[in-house]
Amino acid sequence: MGIDExxxxxxxxxxxxxxxxxxxxxxxxxxxxxxxxxxxxxxxVELSILQGHIEASTLWRQRETEISPPRLQVSRRHRRPCxxxxxxxxxxxxxxxxxxxxxxxxxxxxxxxxxxxEAAASVDLGVTLSAYNPSGRVDIxxxxxxxxxxxxPDLARNTTGTMExxxxxxxxxxxxxxxxxxxxxxxxxxxDARVLSYLASTYAGRTSFTATVQVNATIASVTVVKRTNxxxxxxxxxxxxxGLDEPSTTADAVHCKAREEPPYLFGxxxxxxxxxxxxx
Numbered sequence: 001m002g003i004d005e006x007x008x009x010x011x012x013x014x015x016x017x018x019x020x021x022x023x024x025x026x027x028x029x030x031x032x033x034x035x036x037x038x039x040x041x042x043x044x045v046e047l048s049i050l051q052g053h054i055e056a057s058t059l060w061r062q063r064e065t066e067i068s069p070p071r072l073q074v075s076r077r078h079r080r081p082c083x084x085x086x087x088x089x090x091x092x093x094x095x096x097x098x099x100x101x102x103x104x105x106x107x108x109x110x111x112x113x114x115x116x117x118e119a120a121a122s123v124d125l126g127v128t129l130s131a132y133n134p135s136g137r138v139d140i141x142x143x144x145x146x147x148x149x150x151x152x153p154d155l156a157r158n159t160t161g162t163m164e165x166x167x168x169x170x171x172x173x174x175x176x177x178x179x180x181x182x183x184x185x186x187x188x189x190x191x192d193a194r195v196l197s198y199l200a201s202t203y204a205g206r207t208s209f210t211a212t213v214q215v216n217a218t219i220a221s222v223t224v225v226k227r228t229n230x231x232x233x234x235x236x237x238x239x240x241x242x243g244l245d246e247p248s249t250t251a252d253a254v255h256c257k258a259r260e261e262p263p264y265l266f267g268x269x270x271x272x273x274x275x276x277x278x279x280x
Contacts, residue, residue, distance in 0.1 A: 044133070044134070044135060044140065044219075044221075045131055045132070045133060045140050045142065045176065045217075045219050045233075046131070046132040046133075046134060046255070046256075047129065047130070047131055047132075047215050047217075047235045047237070047255075047256040048129075048130045048132075048237065048253040048254060048255045048256055049127060049128065049129065049130075049213055049237045049240050049253060049254045049256070050128040050129075050130050050183065050247070050253050051128070051247035051248060051249070051251040051252075051253065052239075052240050052241060052247075052251055052252060052253060052254035053240065053241050053242075053243065053247035053248070053251060054125055054126065054127045054149060054211070054213075054240055054241070054242045054243075055125065055126040055127075055243070055244075055245075055246060055247060056123060056124070056125055056126075056208075056242055056243060056244055057123060057124035057125075057244075058120050058123055058244065059120070059123065059199050059200070059203050059206065059207070059209075059242075059244065060117045060118065060119065060120055060199060060200040060203065060204055060205075061117070061118050061119065061120045061121070061200070062115060062116075062117055063115075063116050063117075063118060064113040064114070064115055064116075065113060065114050065115075065116050066112060066113050067112065067113065067114050117200050117201075117204035117205060118200055119193065119196040119197045119199070119200040120196055120199075120200065121196075122189050122190060122191050122196070123189070123190040123195075123196060123199065124187055124188070124189050124190075125149065125165070125166055125168075125187065125188055125189075125190060125242070126185065126186070126187040126188075127147060127149070127168060127185070127186060127213070128183060128184070128185045128186075128247075129145075129147065129170075129183070129184050129185075129186070129215065130181055130182070130183045130253065131174070131176050131181060131182050131183075132176070132180075132181040133176040133177065133178055133179065133180060133181070134179065135178050135179070135221075136178055136179055137178065137223070138178060138221040138222060138223050139175055139176065139177050139178055139221070139222040139223075140175070140176045140219055140220070140221060140222070141173065141174075141175050141176075141219065141220045141221075141222050141227070141230075142173050142174055142175075142176060142182075142217050142218070142219050143173030143217070143218045143219075143230070144173070144216075144217060144218040144232075145169070145170040145173065145215065145216070145217040146167055146168065146169045146170070146215070146216045146217075147167065147168035147170075147186070147213055147214070147215050148164060148166075148167050148168075148213065148214040148215075148216070149164070149165040149166050149167075149168070149211055149212075149213055149242065150162060150163070150164050150165065150211060150212045150213070150214060151163045151164075151165055151198075151202075151209065151211045151212075152211070152212055153202075163195065163198050164195075165190065165195055165199075165211065165242070166188050166190050166195070167188070168186050168188050170184060170186060175222065207243055207244045207245065208241055208242060208243030208244065208245070209241075209242055209243075210239045210240065210241055210242070211239070211240055211241075211242050212236060212237065212238040212239065212240070213236070213237040213238075213240055213254075213256070214234065214235070214236055214237075215234070215235040215236075215237065215256055216232070216233070216234050216235075217232075217233055217235075218230045218231065218232050218233075219231055219233055233258055234258070234259065234260050235256035235257060235258050235259070236256060236257055236259055236261075237254050237255070237256035237257075238254070239254070240254050
């Protein structure tokens, strides 16, 4: 009887002991998840435009246009027609003694065509985006990524005259592993007649111009056990070059800043020059 009483006096102690152990284990897991799954700020993903360059197939179309030269008066010194030393243009007006054949010789020395620039049928633009994850604890999932190439002629002061050149929607998202980078290159074709006309009229004869890139994306931190709620973030990359030449492999990348506003609002390199000092 004594032995049986010792065995059954506190039968619930073992159960309580197991319950306490289980609760402690659960609390430990919860705390670990809270520590590992940190709240991801927009600055935690670092975006940049490689080589600070957007490659363009063309910016305009060149065409020769015929012109009608004005009738000029010439004087004849020799009889050989249209020799370089035979005729000279006189400042007087009217018809001279040389006749119409002399007029044609003088007119042949004037340009018969002029070079004009018009909108291209289309413009292909290529850009390379790099995303870097500096975190050593979480991966970063990037989705819904769109790049906007914006021309801001008066970026130093305001957004007057701003023209959106093109949008680059990335068809798929990507995962940036901790302390590693992911690079994606994308080409888009511009067919908007308004944009093509703007490029031809604004940058006729030029092979490049500077612009700003806005990157909009949805990011979330990913761990082994959980994923944080996604956040919509916006980055501005300034200043990049849009040009016909291939990007230099040694050129520095243009790093993007996580802001909602255009870069002129937070200290872009295109800040307006300081006002001139009054003359003394």
